[in-house]
Amino acid sequence: MLKLRNVTxxxxxxxxxxxxxxxxxQGQVFGIAGPNGAGKSTLYNLISGLYSFEGSILFNNKDISxxxxxxxxKLGISRTFQIPQTFPSLTIEKSIGVGNYFGSRDGFEPSYVDRIIDFVNLTDKRKKLTGQLNLLDKKMLMIGAALATKPAILMLDEPMAGSxxxxxxxxxxxxxxxxxDMGITIIIIEHFMKVLTELTERLLIIxxxxxxxxGDPVEVTSDPRVIECYLGDSHD
Ligand SMILES: Nc1ncnc2c1ncn2[C@@H]1O[C@H](COP(=O)(O)OP(=O)(O)O)[C@@H](O)[C@H]1O
Ligand SMILES: [Mg+2]
Incomplete structure (x- = not known):
């Protein structure tokens, strides 16, 4: 579904x-881990088109480089950010609406926005301004806004950080x-090995x-090279 070839x-x-x-x-939960500064967030920035790069990225066999x-x-690749980004003066329902209005190929659909607000468990707080939310709700909102674009792939950047x-x-x-339930392919950058081994089917360490x-997350996390470079002393 998503193929990176010699990306630099x-x-x-x-x-x-x-x-x-x-x-x-398609359908996979794919994990990416590695020490701070390894290039994980940059990789998302390349896939989502923020920077030029060498090599190529194919999505459903189409070169999106x-x-x-x-x-x-609009093609169906959505992402969240390491530090939650919200519009502080907008309500939850408006913020998720923005994702749907600007990101969905099908145009603005209020009923779809309602479904997403419910899916991320924010229905009770939908009229709240996003600036007033706690960290977990901000994260739920950011994921909701990304889902409102109707992605085929959702890329999450350290969603558990600070939780x-x-x-x-x-x-x-x-x-x-x-x-x-939604059938969305997921790429997740995460530090927590437990989260990676429980959620992912394949894990890339950089x-x-x-x-x-x-490869297989359980095998990868017990690979001596990974323990050496990434887990270090904290492996215990
Ligand atoms: N826009 C940028 N300009 C210059 N250097 C950058 C930029 N973005 C990231 N870097 C550098 O690239 C490296 C990888 O960063 P990043 O992808 O954020 O790492 P990670 O997400 O794995 O912690 C770091 O050394 C970082 O300082
Ligand atoms: Mg990062």
């Missing part, structure tokens, strides 16, 4: 993504429902932009 991104002297090739199949971000979104155990559980349940290994 340099910022001046720094190679943030180094000759990466991998494939995500060089397409503008709004065109890539407590209960919030992690809610987010994991939501991600499973997005994948299983360090300084380069692939360390890719």
């Amino acid at each position: 991104k340099k910022f001046g002297e720094l190679t943030a993504v180094n000759n990466l090739s991998f494939e995500v199949s 060089g397409l503008q971000p709004h065109k890539i979104a 407590n155990a209960k919030e992690i559980k809610s987010l994991m349940e939501l991600i499973k429902r997005i994948n299983q 360090e300084t932009g380069t692939e360390i290994c890719c």
